[in-house]
Amino acid sequence: MLHAVIMAGGSGTRFWPKSRRNRPKQLLRLVGDSTMIQQTLSRVAPIIPPERCWVITGEDQAEATREQLPGLPADQIVGEPCPRDTAACVGLAAALVERRDPGATTIVLPADHVIQPTEAFLASARAAAAIVEADPTAFVTFGIAPNRPETGYGYIERGELLSHPEGIPQYRVERFREKPDRATAEQFLATGRFFWNGGIFVWKARAILEALQRHRPALAGAIDRVSKTLGTPEFPGAIEREYATMEKVPIDKAVMEHAENVRVLEVPFSWNDVGDWRALTALVPPDDRGNAVQGPVLTVESSNCIIVADEGKLVAALGVDDLVIVQSGNATLVARKDQLDRLKAMVEGLESAGFGDLL
Structure with missing residues (x-):
């Protein structure tokens, strides 16, 4: 089954003074009548029920997150004791999902992006899930067609066109590129072969755990030790102990840049990461x-x-x-x-x- 993993970290600096350490931007009403994390959960609701939604957030933000998402089981909102970037977050969520639902597919998405329209997002999610169900070794990412030479985003270079699930072009990923300087960003835009990396991924929970074990075995071992204690009195001590020694690294560097079977969908929705x-x-x-x-x-x-x-x-x-x-x-x-x-x-x-x- 398909699970949603919402990454909800942040230190509350870029939207100060509205945001604070215990109130990062995903807990704010910046656009519309609900907070950004509420909008993110609502976006996946038509295809993923609350019992299959997970939030990984900061320990000091977990209680406020539970208050904003009362329909989510409390033990599916997990607080990290210290920030360790997205590889730890993704790995912990995958381990928890795999223990709950072996063989599950997960869509991993940030809590603080504006995506419209919802139906185009859902079509993209369904297409990605279908790709992963057909090939459990595949990692799918969402590529945003750039409309300017942006230097603040990472980029994805597309390779061969593979298919059109749900009418959405699916390409093999040639490589991931770091945030470029202005001249390089202009070259990326001119070629038409590059997408912005929107930080949304779909994969089998087991596949990403196996990839972490191959490429970051120490991190994978720490994640496994934490996940085994969820729902027990040992969990607070285990997560505190293991997170203190975990490597701080994004999932792109930890896995995606090294993985072989990576696909990118040229998604049809508008996207704004609401950076500041x-x-x-x-x-x-x-x-x-x-x-x-x-x-x-x-x-x-x-x-x-x-x-x-x-x-x-x-x-x-x-x-x-x-x-x-x-x-x-x-x-x-x-x-x-x-x-x-x-x-x-x-x-x-x-x-x-x-x-x-x-x-």
């Missing part, structure tokens, strides 16, 4: 001067700004351009749009500056 506050310009309808606003905001002779305010807290902007202004709780951010790449470093410095309570 600038993403709101594509997700929130702008006013007549290009401002994207949320909450009680008054703009006068201001343009191309992103302004967010808590309910009951007015933000008024007079005669400013290209700014990001975010008021949330007891903190306010004012930044030029072109400086947002430095926000993470600034937030990480709050504690040493005497503002650790705002993290």
